[in-house]
Amino acid sequence: MTHRLSPSLLSADFANLIEDINIVNKSDADWFHIDVMDGVFVPNISFGMPVIKHIKAHAKKPLDVHLMIVDPNRYIKEFADCGADILTVHYEACTHLHRTIELIKANGMKAGVSLNPHTPVNSLEDIINDIDIVLLMSVNPGFGGQKFIESSFTKIAKLKDLIISSGANTIIEVDGGVTLSNAKAIVKAGADVLVVGNAIFGAPDKCKAIEYLKQ
Numbered sequence: 772m773t774h775r776l777s778p779s780l781l782s783a784d785f786a787n788l789i790e791d792i793n794i795v796n797k798s799d800a801d802w803f804h805i806d807v808m809d810g811v812f813v814p815n816i817s818f819g820m821p822v823i824k825h826i827k828a829h830a831k832k833p834l835d836v837h838l839m840i841v842d843p844n845r846y847i848k849e850f851a852d853c854g855a856d857i858l859t860v861h862y863e864a865c866t867h868l869h870r871t872i873e874l875i876k877a878n879g880m881k882a883g884v885s886l887n888p889h890t891p892v893n894s895l896e897d898i899i900n901d902i903d904i905v906l907l908m909s910v911n912p913g914f915g916g917q918k919f920i921e922s923s924f925t926k927i928a929k930l931k932d933l934i935i936s937s938g939a940n941t942i943i944e945v946d947g948g949v950t951l952s953n954a955k956a957i958v959k960a961g962a963d964v965l966v967v968g969n970a971i972f973g974a975p976d977k978c979k980a981i982e983y984l985k986q
Contacts, residue, residue, distance in 0.1 A: 775801040775964040776984050777835045777944070780826065781817060782915050782968030791972060792829045798981040802835040802857070804946070804966045807850075809840040812864055813913035820846075820853050827854030835966075837885065837946070839912050840864065844871055851878035859883030859906050859944075862890055872901050883944070887912060888920050892929045900939045904964070905930055909957075910947030915968045919948030924960045931961035954984050 778800050783791040795803060805823060810816040818826075827834060833856035840846070843860040850858055858880045865871045868884065875882040883904035884895065888911060895905065907926055910917035927943060934941050945957050946966035954965055967984055974980035 773985075774958045774962060776981065777802040777804040777964055777966045778971050778981065779804040779806065779915065779946070779966050779968035781806045782972040784972065788826075789829055791977070792826065794977050795981070796829075796831040798978055799985045800832065800981050802833045802964075803830050804835045804837065804968075805855075807836060807838050807840060808913065812841045812861065813839045815913045820849055823850070823853040823855070830854075833857060835859070835883075835944075835964075837883070837906060837966075838864075839885075844874060847871070847874050848878055851880055855880055857881045857883055857904060859885050859904060861885045861887065861912075862894055863887055869898055869901065872898070885912075885946075886926075888923070892926060892933055895930075896933065896937075899933055899937045899941055902939075902941050904942050904944050905934075906944040906946055906966075907962075908947050909945055909949070912947075917948055919950070919953055923947075924956070927957070927960040927962055949984075951980065951983055 778795050806817050808815045808817040835857045836855040837859045858875045872882045881903040884902050885906040887908050909919050909923035942963040944964035945962040949965050949967045950970045971980045
């Protein structure tokens with residue numbers, strides 16, 4: 772199976788959001804990546820539920836919603852109601868991760884778990900078979916446009932080994948610093964999904980950037 776592409780709307784032009792949504796709709800990209808930040812778990816604030824509802828009304832592809840918030844259990848049903856198809860929470864933000872994953876699935880969404888750069892892959896050993904997606908942060912979360920952390924290549928390979936040895940069907944998503952120049956190497960390391968922001972929405976031709984990243 773070819774890798775998937777999830778353009779990150781955090782890098783889109785908010786004054787012309789419909790235009791950027793339509794570009795993704797018409798492209799070979801697979802999902803819309805939506806970062807939700809609360810200013811507590813990460814030092815930034817981004818999309819809220821009303822904006823996600825409007826995005827859902829125009830999006831023709833699944834919403835890949837990444838929660839960078841504390842105590843995500845409070846809002847799982849609300850994000851399902853907003854139209855999230857995939858809901859990813861941070862390992863570091865969940866006291867009872869298994870309960871959170873079950874709650875996400877009970878609300879009809881695929882369950883993702885994200886790891887910050889400092890969190891080791893083996894933290895997920897006991898729960899990997901319950902997770903649909905592991906999102907590896909290849910930058911410190913909170914802001915777009917950061918440089919890819921090179922040690923992430925080793926981390927991707929370790930996660931792939933864990934998934935295979937556990938007999939899990941979990942897929943690997945990589946988020947942060949993905950560019951036209953390193954995307955191929957990230958996929959080769961074992962990534963199944965690339966989250967890409969600036970390299971798409973900052974490109975002179977967004978459609979061509981998406982086409983290149985899909986190839």
